[in-house]
Amino acid sequence: MRSLFWRIFASFWLAIALVAGLSMLLGRMLNQDAWLLSQHPGMGDLAQTWSQRYETHGPQAAQRLLEERKRSYRIDVQVLDDSGQALVKGTFSPRAAAFEARQRNEKRLPWRRLSVDYTSTHSGETYLFIYRIPNPEVAAWQRDSLLWPLSALGIAMLVLTLFSLWLTLSITRPLNRLRGAVHDLGQTTYQQNSLARLAKRRDELGVLAADFNRMGERVQGLISSQRQLLRDVSHELRSPLARLRVALALTERADAVEREKYWPRLSQECDRLEALISEILALARLDAEPGxxxxxxxxxxxxxxxxxxxxxxxxxxxxxxxxxxxxxxxxxxxxxxxxxxxxxxxxxxxxxxxxxxxxxxxxxxxxxxxxxxxxxxxxxxxxxxxxxxxxxxxxxxxxxxxxxxxxxxxxxxxxxxxxxxxxxxxxxxxxxxxxxxxxxxxxxxxx
Structure with missing residues (x-):
């Protein structure tokens, strides 16, 4: 059975997944420094790789690693120890450092400055890494890195919109048909085939439509039978009343002797009428609540x-x-x-x-x-x-x-x-x- 429960359940879960993904994306966009440090290919594993090379092969090998990253990703790196002293020469020139010192407002700098502490798992030493990335490089990387999440977000929103529209229509349209059927039933104009197509659905609304269809047929049948009963009652009552009227007319025109002959006829017609009314009332009482x-x-x-x-x-x-x-x-x-x-x-x-x-x-x-x-x-x-x-x-x-x-x-x-x-x-x-x-x-x- 294609249950409405699973449709609504899937819609809620899809909406929750979309909200979670959007929240993660917005969180990364708002915390751009952490995002760059963790996701940029030039900085993501640099601290761990540099510390291992520095402790294993010495400062020269570590310096060559920084220069390779400089050529590949245009990232300038400085590495300081706990006292603030440079462990290697790095790739940030003194002239650029002096320019940075003169600029108090970081928004005027042509690069983004990031810093992170890293503690070596081998020696336990703590190093301070200072990264400087040109602003155009940051903007280009952000465009490339946001392209896939934004595309996925747009596709997810489109899918959720279409699915929500389909779910809404699959619920509202049958409900409108049921509302129309209820209105027709209230106006005693209900058609038995008005919900035939809806009753073929294999979900809760289809079951409801089938039950309502049976109820509507039953109610229409009862209304028809009641109307037929009223027509039959009026027809059956008309005959004894007509005979009574004829007998009364004859009695009024007759003399006293002949009038005595009509009294048994009048009594007989009254008894028949009383018996008929008694039968009708007995049939009607069967529809009352018997207790x-x-x-x-x-x-x-x-x-x-x-x-x-x-x-x-x-x-x-x-x-x-x-x-x-x-x-x-x-x-x-x-x-x-x-x-x-x-x-x-x-x-x-x-x-x-x-x-x-x-x-x-x-x-x-x-x-x-x-x-x-x-x-x-x-x-x-x-x-x-x-x-x-x-x-x-x-x-x-x-x-x-x-x-x-x-x-x-x-x-x-x-x-x-x-x-x-x-x-x-x-x-x-x-x-x-x-x-x-x-x-x-x-x-x-x-x-």
Whole structure:
């Protein structure tokens, strides 16, 4: 992964190296005497070489060394002992020494005067070396010696500038795209492919863009589903309200005897409207925060559903298959409402004489709550749309409002699971709530 961490890390280290190099260069430029003494080829090793030759071969050999340096580098050298006496003749003429003595201001001298003490490692004697370099020679050497450091400094600054520009653009451009995506999401105009190119990056911004893209798709999907739900709700509410309005109009025009015939019709339409509103509110409550999860006694829950089903359809037989040691933390009211809807659908389509199977089992860390009937089942085309709010299979428009399976699906999702709908291999229809047992103790995922 081409991480932004390494880019920023490299930028900081490059900047530190550049500052360190610049500091060293400026330090040398400000301390020119020490720089000359250590770096100039005519003086860098002269003190050590001269002392060895003087102590080994005598003054004449030492004097010849100074004269060679004079011819090669135009440097005049004097060597004094501790008492200030000249050890050799040197290369600085007496006339030049007298001229130097008359000039109190060193800036008027045509040469640079430098001095350094050197202690011999062989004899332990200390020598004072006095160098005099012509000013033009110093200027020429400084130009030559500064050319490479200044060139390196210029190249380093250019590289750092280009690298910083590239790093800045690699961060600001994706952030601008993300800012635009956030703005579009706030205006509900987010396009799913707006961050597709950015999501292909193999760094932190690419991961962020991919996560944001998934979030944007999810939010847009929720907004679309909410809009569709509002359209469906308005459509479903329009029908019973229209029937109520017609019944009221007929009641107003009828006499007292005929009016009594319309009161049951009005009561029936009010009951349908109340049931529809109750279903809509139940679906809406599933998106609210349900609070902390609580332990659910699955045995009591399933037997309670069995008793309620016997009261609604005493002719139907309901068999419960419950594995032992099933423990679930969740929201009992939400789960009970989901299973009630699944069981109500099964009671509606299950033929008499065949039992409805209500099963609770555990498979690979999943709790499976299944309701199976022996009815006709559904076609593959209908199966793909079951669970959508207000969808009712053809031929079943008079029963229910198409919200039962939507409520069951939403309840499963709030428990971190899902609703599976399928035709049974041996006939009939089976609806299964699959809930992860390891996620049941957590809060439900936000919609």
């Amino acid at each position: 902390a999860a609580q332990p659910i006694n699955l045995g009591e829950l399933l037997h309670s559903l069995q008793e309620d089903a016997r009261l609604d359809a005493p002719q139907q037989l309901i068999n419960i298959q419950l594995e032992s040691d099933l423990q679930l933390n969740g929201w009992e009211g939400m789960l009970q409402r989901a299973l009630e809807n699944l069981l109500r659908n099964a009671l509606r389509f299950n033929p008499a004489g065949y039992p409805i199977e209500l099963t609770a089992s555990k498979t690979a860390g999943l709790l499976r709550l299944s309701v199976r009937d022996h009815g006709p089942g559904v076609t593959p085309e209908q199966l793909a749309r079951l669970g959508e709010p207000f969808y009712r299979a053809p031929g079943q428009t008079s029963s229910g409002h198409g919200l039962g399976l939507a409520i069951a699906r939403r309840a499963a999702e709030r428990h971190g699971g899902q609703l599976e709908l399928s035709n049974h291999a041996q006939g009939g229809f089976v609806a299964t709530l699959r809930i992860p047992l390891n996620q049941a103790n957590q809060s439900p995922a936000n919609a």
